[in-house]
Every structure is written in C-alpha cells, then in structure tokens.
Amino acid sequence: MLLVEANFVIGTIWERRPSLIYLTSFCQRYGVTIVIPEIALAEARASLLARIDRQLNALQQLRQWLNDIARAAEMGGLVKSAKQRLDAIEAELQKRKISVQDAIDTFVKACTVASITPQIWTRAYVRWKASLPPFKELDCLVFETLMDFLRRHKAPLTMFLTTDAEDFDHPEIHEAFRQRKALMLLDPYDVIVEFRKFYGVA
C-alpha cells in the first residue's frame, strides 16, 4: 500500500518525474493500492486547475475592456473580430480544463481516497493549534487522515511517500507511522527500493 499526498500528483502530472511515473504505473499495473487523503486530492486538483481558471478570468476581464473600447471609441467592428479570437482562446482553455479534470479522475479511479470525517478535522485542528508537526493546517489534515486510515487498514507493506521533507520529516511523524507499521519515505527512489526488497529483487 502506498500512501501519497498532493506532491505526488503535482510531481507526476506537472513535473513528469520519472520515478513518480514509474511508481504510479507499477501500482496501477500490479494492484498496489495508492491511498490519497481527500484534502490532498482537493489541493492538487485546485492547483492544477488554478492556472487555467486564472487565464479564463483574464479573458473575462479582456472582454469587459473590449466592451468599454467598443462603446467609448466606436470600434464595434474591430472589437467584434477581437472577441472572436478570444472565443477561440476560451474554447482551447475549456478543452484543457476538461482534459485536466479527466486526468485527475483517471488518477482517482486507480486510488483509494481517504475521506475526512469531523473527528479527523477536530484532531487536525488541535494538532495545528498546538503547533505539533507537521505544523501547517493542511498538512495536519493530511497526517490525521492517514493516521485514521491506517488504524482501519493494514497491508503487508505500507509506505507513506512525501517529498515535503520540510513539513513532515520530524521524529514524531516517523514514529507515528512506525507505530502503525508503515514507513515514511521522502524520496520516491527509496520507495522503489522497498518494493524491490519486498518482491525479492534487491
């Protein structure tokens, strides 16, 4: 079982990191469960779509300026042709947005999404308020979601891969995963090595 967070999705889709693509393909081919906390998935989805939404908003702004120009400068004809170009750009951006949503949906189908419950939310809030690692609000939610998931699900090999060492690489966090018979690893290649050991390839 491989537990991941938003960096895994961003690292695969945006950065096209070979080790992450390799792990994603390996898990999907051979039925290794990838677990992603609901909040991490929402964060990744929002980030991947944010740039396109920003461009769509910019287009909307451009249309308003063009309307002003058409009225004030009496350039209705020219503005109309400019708007036709904007329509083409918008259609392209919408197409891209759908393709991002499809990609995320495809990823989700191959994953188990660990849901947030009010109890998890409360524990994460207390952890965050008490300034306990991983310190940030979102990361506390990710951490508590995974802890809750691991209380209820076991696998012969369980690893949590995060590339966010700054927030997660603390002895308390390592210990919490160890107590739940899981390893926290900060480098995708270390995960590959663990899989190799598990399957007797190392």
Add this chain to the structure above:
Amino acid sequence: MTMPRKSPKVTDGKNHENRLKEIRQFLLKEPEEVDLSNDEFIQKLLSPFADFPIEVTRRWAEEWREEHRRGR
C-alpha cells in the same frame, strides 16, 4: 471417459508465479528504462500538459511549493 480437469490450485499457483515474475521484471528496470509510451493510464495522466515544455510546468510546481511554504 472424460478428461481429468486441471486442478484450479495448480493454475492459480502458475498465475501467481507468472505475475510475480512480471512484477520482478518491472522492478528490475530503472525508472528511465521503462517504456510507458503505450501505457494508456500514464498517457492519460500526462496528456493535459504533454505539449508544454517541461521547464514551464516544473516552474509551476516550484511556485506551488513556494506558496505552500508560505502558507500557515
């Protein structure tokens, strides 16, 4: 006279062995050595930004991480 049926256990055992062999073959390769150009699942994940230069999308990822670092 009917032919004796194969024991399902033997077939399952063979399938398991073959699968294990396949898994090991995959794991023996380094990430850069695996050809995933025909892997539909991976290609669907990569398709939205496949035409973007990698430096651009990597910069976006860095900017996203920087935003996360500055978050509370």
